[in-house]
Amino acid sequence: MVQGADRGPDSPGVPAGGVYEWYQRGLELLNGGSPAAAIQILEHAAAAEPSSRSVREALARAQYGAKRYAEAAANFRMIVEADPAEDYALFGLGMALTRTGDLAEAVEHLALACAMRPDNKHYATALRHARARKG
Known part of the structure; x- marks a missing residue:
C-alpha cells in the first residue's frame, strides 16, 4: 500500500x-x-x-x-508494465485507449483482461464495444 x-x-x-x-x-x-x-x-x-x-x-x-483519457492510459500502462497480470489495469488501459481512439491497442488489452477474468461481464461488454467500433 x-x-x-x-x-x-x-x-x-x-x-x-x-x-x-x-x-x-x-x-x-x-x-x-x-x-x-x-x-x-x-x-x-x-x-x-x-x-x-x-x-x-x-x-x-x-x-x-x-x-483526461491519455493521462489515464499512461497511468494504467505503468501498472500493466509493473504487473502484466493486473487485469483491472488492463481493462482500464483498454477503456482509456478506446476513448483516445486507439482501438487496435484497446482491443488487445481488453481481450487480455477478458482472458484473465472470463466471468467479468464489464470486461466482456467493453471488449465487444471496442471491437464493434474498430470494425
Missing part, C-alpha cells in the same frame, strides 16, 4: 498529511463524484510514491472520470 512522510501545512502547495491520507482523501473525492478534485490530491500522492500501484490506479480512475 502507500506510505510516506507526513507533510506539514507549512509546505507550500502540498496538502496536509501524508501519502496515505492523500490517497484516502483522493478515493473519497473520486467515489463522491469529484474526479477533478481527486486528481489534484492524488497527483501529490503519485509524486511522493511513484511506484505505488494503488495510488496510480486511483489517479488513473480519476483522470478517466475527468475525461
Whole structure:
C-alpha cells in the first residue's frame, strides 16, 4: 500500500498529511463524484510514491472520470508494465485507449483482461464495444 512522510501545512502547495491520507482523501473525492478534485490530491500522492500501484490506479480512475483519457492510459500502462497480470489495469488501459481512439491497442488489452477474468461481464461488454467500433 502507500506510505510516506507526513507533510506539514507549512509546505507550500502540498496538502496536509501524508501519502496515505492523500490517497484516502483522493478515493473519497473520486467515489463522491469529484474526479477533478481527486486528481489534484492524488497527483501529490503519485509524486511522493511513484511506484505505488494503488495510488496510480486511483489517479488513473480519476483522470478517466475527468475525461483526461491519455493521462489515464499512461497511468494504467505503468501498472500493466509493473504487473502484466493486473487485469483491472488492463481493462482500464483498454477503456482509456478506446476513448483516445486507439482501438487496435484497446482491443488487445481488453481481450487480455477478458482472458484473465472470463466471468467479468464489464470486461466482456467493453471488449465487444471496442471491437464493434474498430470494425
